[in-house]
Amino acid sequence: MIILEGHRQLAEVGFARFSAREVAKRIGYSIGTLYNVFGTHDRLILAINTRTFELWVDHLRVRLDSAEGDRIRTLVEGYFSFARENPNLWMAIYDHRLPPGVTIPPEDQAVRGVLTEIVTREVAAVLPEPARDDAPRLARSLVATVHGHCTFALNGTFALMGETEPVELALARVRESLSAAMLS
Amino acid sequence: MIILEGHRQLAEVGFARFSAREVAKRIGYSIGTLYNVFGTHDRLILAINTRTFELWVDHLRVRLDSAEGDRIRTLVEGYFSFARENPNLWMAIYDHRLPPGVTIPPEDQAVRGVLTEIVTREVAAVLPEPARDDAPRLARSLVATVHGHCTFALNGTFALMGETEPVELALARVRESLSAAMLS
DNA sequence: TTAAAATAATAGACAGTGTTCATTTTTATG
DNA sequence: CATAAAAATGAACACTGTCTATTATTTTAA
Numbered sequence: 001m002i003i004l005e006g007h008r009q010l011a012e013v014g015f016a017r018f019s020a021r022e023v024a025k026r027i028g029y030s031i032g033t034l035y036n037v038f039g040t041h042d043r044l045i046l047a048i049n050t051r052t053f054e055l056w057v058d059h060l061r062v063r064l065d066s067a068e069g070d071r072i073r074t075l076v077e078g079y080f081s082f083a084r085e086n087p088n089l090w091m092a093i094y095d096h097r098l099p100p101g102v103t104i105p106p107e108d109q110a111v112r113g114v115l116t117e118i119v120t121r122e123v124a125a126v127l128p129e130p131a132r133d134d135a136p137r138l139a140r141s142l143v144a145t146v147h148g149h150c151t152f153a154l155n156g157t158f159a160l161m162g163e164t165e166p167v168e169l170a171l172a173r174v175r176e177s178l179s180a181a182m183l184s
Numbered sequence: 185m186i187i188l189e190g191h192r193q194l195a196e197v198g199f200a201r202f203s204a205r206e207v208a209k210r211i212g213y214s215i216g217t218l219y220n221v222f223g224t225h226d227r228l229i230l231a232i233n234t235r236t237f238e239l240w241v242d243h244l245r246v247r248l249d250s251a252e253g254d255r256i257r258t259l260v261e262g263y264f265s266f267a268r269e270n271p272n273l274w275m276a277i278y279d280h281r282l283p284p285g286v287t288i289p290p291e292d293q294a295v296r297g298v299l300t301e302i303v304t305r306e307v308a309a310v311l312p313e314p315a316r317d318d319a320p321r322l323a324r325s326l327v328a329t330v331h332g333h334c335t336f337a338l339n340g341t342f343a344l345m346g347e348t349e350p351v352e353l354a355l356a357r358v359r360e361s362l363s364a365a366m367l368s
Numbered sequence: 369t370t371a372a373a374a375t376a377a378t379a380g381a382c383a384g385t386g387t388t389c390a391t392t393t394t395t396a397t398g
Numbered sequence: 399c400a401t402a403a404a405a406a407t408g409a410a411c412a413c414t415g416t417c418t419a420t421t422a423t424t425t426t427a428a
Contacts, residue, residue, distance in 0.1 A: 019415090020415070029377075030377065030379060031378090033378070034375065035416065036378095094335070097199075135424080142279070145328075148330070150334070152327075156392065161297075163321070177361075205384085216387095216406065221405095222405095224387080
């Protein structure tokens with residue numbers, strides 16, 4: 001419930017203006033309660049962001065399940081569409097930097113890892129048998145590629161450069177890399 | 185001078201813990217002065233980040249000037265090495281989100297655009313004559329690609345995935361896209 | 369049912385932040 | 399010098415995350 005309202009709040013005002021106090025106020029709790037439960041601002045955001053990952057995975061799964069034909073395109077477009085539909089939530093994932101020394105709890109890691117697993121599976125399905133071992137490494141590289149394009153699309157960098165079709169751009173790069181992997 | 189100390193401060197503590205008050209204190213100014221000059225926290229960070237871009241461009245230029253042979257590799261490695269040597273400064277560029285409605289001043293835009301110009305030039309030099317018109321678009325796509333890999337390298341995503349050689353990974357993707365562009 | 373233990377929730381206090389602004393100090397100019 | 403322009407000040411405001419001793423509530427046992 002705290003996470004739910006936190007999620008709403010984060011989606012609304014964005015990472016920079018997010019306030020744990022405001023979240024507490026909105027659900028009628030006092031700040032103390034919130035800190036008894038989460039201990040720290042960082043852990044609250046961590047929990048909210050992990051929830052965002054869950055929604056993101058759902059978003060992709062729904063699209064993949066009803067995809068006919070081009071599953072790679074579905075994946076790339078799903079990556080972008082989630083980010084575009086939830087810009088503040090999506091950006092918050094990458095805006096949030098844990099203080100040095102603090103590591104992300106294994107449970108959250110597991111949830112977040114699912115996204116990569118999905119991509120890895122689709123990449124493996126496209127690769128020919130002999131190249132299939134390369135799927136995990138190629139998959140994370142392609143995620144990084146799409147991520148870079150998505151970042152520039154959302155933060156305005158592409159707009160400044162005059163780029164108007166970032167999704168197609170990202171997809172072209174992914175296609176090229178997959179083709180190259182097939183030939184080797 | 186304010187920017188200089190701000191730069192030092194940002195490099196030291198990172199975007200999240202950066203404080204304009206602390207900067208003022210360190211150079212013996214009062215907060216008021218700092219706000220007379222920059223007007224707002226955002227504009228101070230904007231100025232610092234633009235300076236980071238200048239250093240980044242220098243970093244790349246130095247390496248390109250003394251590069252023998254593989255200039256594309258030099259570019260990719262230079263992108264990464266600057267980020268690695270100045271993680272807080274580099275991340276701050278992308279951590280900083282202007283409030284909606286506020287746009288980045290043209291002067292800063294110009295400085296920041298130089299980086300893309302450098303990449304575009306090198307990409308154009310590698311492409312065959314008939315494909316040279318595609319250089320700008322391909323260049324910004326490759327910057328996005330490398331950016332994604334660099335982001336995941338610095339924020340720990342690649343480490344969680346078990347990836348240990350992000351630079352080579354990024355370079356492989358860039359090579360594939362350049363090869364594809366040559367054949368078309 | 370009642371007493372004790374465990375859990376949940378509270379709100380005040382603290383140190384820090386960005387921002388504003390009337391005031392003072394410094395510098396440059398006639 | 400005296401005056402006008404520029405630069406610098408720091409108190410005040412409304413916030414923030416975090417800690418804490420205190421109070422309420424719920425669960426458990428007798």
